[in-house]
Amino acid sequence: MSTTTSHPAPQAPSLGRASLLVAEREITSQVRSKSFIISTAVLLGAILVGIVISALIGQREPSDTPVAVVSSVAGSVDGAAGLEVHDVADRAAAEELVRSGEVEAALVPGGEPLGVAVLALEDAPSDVVQALTVSPEVELLEPAPADGDLRYLITFAFGLVFMTSVIGAGSMIAQNTVTEKQSRIVEILLSAVPARALLAGKILGNSVLALGQTAAIAAVAVLGLVVTGQDEVLTLIGMPVAWFVVFFAIGFVLLAAIFAASASLVSRVEDTGSVLQPAIWLTMVPYFLVIFFNDNDLVLRIMSFVPFTAPVGMPVRLFLNEAEWWEPLVALLVLVVSALAVTAVAARIYERSVLRMGGRVSVREALARSADD
Numbered sequence: 001m002s003t004t005t006s007h008p009a010p011q012a013p014s015l016g017r018a019s020l021l022v023a024e025r026e027i028t029s030q031v032r033s034k035s036f037i038i039s040t041a042v043l044l045g046a047i048l049v050g051i052v053i054s055a056l057i058g059q060r061e062p063s064d065t066p067v068a069v070v071s072s073v074a075g076s077v078d079g080a081a082g083l084e085v086h087d088v089a090d091r092a093a094a095e096e097l098v099r100s101g102e103v104e105a106a107l108v109p110g111g112e113p114l115g116v117a118v119l120a121l122e123d124a125p126s127d128v129v130q131a132l133t134v135s136p137e138v139e140l141l142e143p144a145p146a147d148g149d150l151r152y153l154i155t156f157a158f159g160l161v162f163m164t165s166v167i168g169a170g171s172m173i174a175q176n177t178v179t180e181k182q183s184r185i186v187e188i189l190l191s192a193v194p195a196r197a198l199l200a201g202k203i204l205g206n207s208v209l210a211l212g213q214t215a216a217i218a219a220v221a222v223l224g225l226v227v228t229g230q231d232e233v234l235t236l237i238g239m240p241v242a243w244f245v246v247f248f249a250i251g252f253v254l255l256a257a258i259f260a261a262s263a264s265l266v267s268r269v270e271d272t273g274s275v276l277q278p279a280i281w282l283t284m285v286p287y288f289l290v291i292f293f294n295d296n297d298l299v300l301r302i303m304s305f306v307p308f309t310a311p312v313g314m315p316v317r318l319f320l321n322e323a324e325w326w327e328p329l330v331a332l333l334v335l336v337v338s339a340l341a342v343t344a345v346a347a348r349i350y351e352r353s354v355l356r357m358g359g360r361v362s363v364r365e366a367l368a369r370s371a372d373d
Contacts, residue, residue: 015194015196015197015200018192018193018194018197018198018201019193019197019200019201019204020201020204021193021201022189022193022197022198022200022201022202022204022205023200023201023202023204023205023208024201024205025201025205026176026201026202026204026205026206026209027205027208027209030172030205030206030209031209036209039168040213040216043164043213043217044216044217044220047217047220047221047224048220048223048224051221051224051225051228051230052224052227052228054153055228055229055230064082064083064084065082065083065084065104065105065125065128066084066086066102066103066104067083067084067085067086067103067104067105067106067107067128068086068087068088068093068094068097068098068102068103068105068106068107069085069086069087069088069094069106069107070088070089070090070091070093070094070106070107070108070109071087071088071089072109073107073108073109073115073116074087076107076116077107083128086102086103088106091106091108091109091119094106094107094108094119095108095119098119098120098121099121101121104120104125104128105118105119105120105125105128106118106119106120107119107128150233150236151294151295151320152294154236154237154240154316154319155290155291155294155316155319156290156291157221158240158244158290158312158315158316158319159286159287159288159290159291159312160287161214161217161248162248162251162283162286162287162311162312163283163284163286163287165210165213165214165248165252166210166251166252166255166256166283167280167283167284168210169206169207169209169210169252169256170206170255170256170258170259170276170279170280170283171259171276172206173202173203173206173256173259173260173263174259174260174262174263174272174276174279175263175269175272176202177202177260177263177264177354178263178266178267178268178269178271178272179269181264181266181267181354181355181357182267182268182269186198186354186355187355190354190355195347195350195351195354196347196350196351198354199257199260199261199346199347199350199351200347202256202260203253203256203257203260203343206256207249207252207253207256210248210252211245211248211249211252214245214248215245218241218245222234236319237319239318240315240316240318240319241315243314243315243318243328244311244315246332247310247311247312247314247315247331247332247335248311250311250332250335250336250339251307251308251310251311251335251339252311253339253343254307254308254335254338254339254342254343255279255282255283255308257339257342257343257346257347258278258279258282258342258346259276259279260346260350261345261346261347261349261350261353262275262276262278262279263275263276264349264350264353264354264361265349265353265360265361265362265363265366266360266361267356267357267358267359267360271360275360282308283308285308285309286303286308286309286311286312286313287312289303289309289312289313290303290312290313290316294316297322300313300316300317300320300322301313301317301322303316304317304323304327304328304331305330305331305334307334307335307338307339307342310331310332310334310335311335314327314328314331314332345367348366348367349363349366349367352366352367353366
């Protein structure tokens, strides 16, 4: 008499476990991709080369600096090298030349004990001060919150890193989603894991990759600044960069959910271009705003609290020292709540669209189906 032993059926993985399995699959497939490795290496190399070139340019032999000098204090610049002196009658004439841009700074009578002062428009002219035999008081006519070149460079870097990282990873999420749908592989995947776990895994895996790439960019930038002797820049950007990483992580989740949900609406790779346009524009808007309005306090303040632009706007304001201590906390809370809400809606769209083949599914139709179910 033979007996048969029954084996219990294997249990399906939990939602969390299934999401981690999908995330591991996403990370593994990406890091083995030659295109991902090459593009990352090129990006890191370009950043390092850019830092080195900027340092070399900054070390070039400077030309003589145009300076307006009131006759009564002309003796302070006797024998000073590197200055192109323009004699003026009084302070008013000197200030007019500074404001018009004809000279970089002006040397005027000042208070005791030195009896001389330097006028400048936005930034303290270090080359002028160093050329003098005394260290006078520097008066700025229109003080800027940060050095003009450095201000533009840092704001440009925040905007560019966010845009390129999100668009690169988001496009990969979209391409994988549509490819799986077009090849019917998604049907096999969904037989093993729930749709929400598949979406969560895609977002989690690509978030890890995007954060890793961003961390590598930061490490290369720090290395480049240290090697080229630009340590003072690190002091200025240390805290803003830390906040940028936090805002980037949450902002990426929000936009990655939109990329995945948008891609689930179509069944062919050829159709992804049009359906991804809203997500791409949402990613590009912070870059263009921070480039064209990096000196506009109102625009930057609004950007700081709008979820799609906060990952760039708030770190920039922190770098410029224009934000109160509580503002990044409030902006972060708004971003977290928005990311949760958008991800929930994206999950409903993805869940109801990813198995629908044929023509493009509209967002309204996907949400309506979700409501009916």
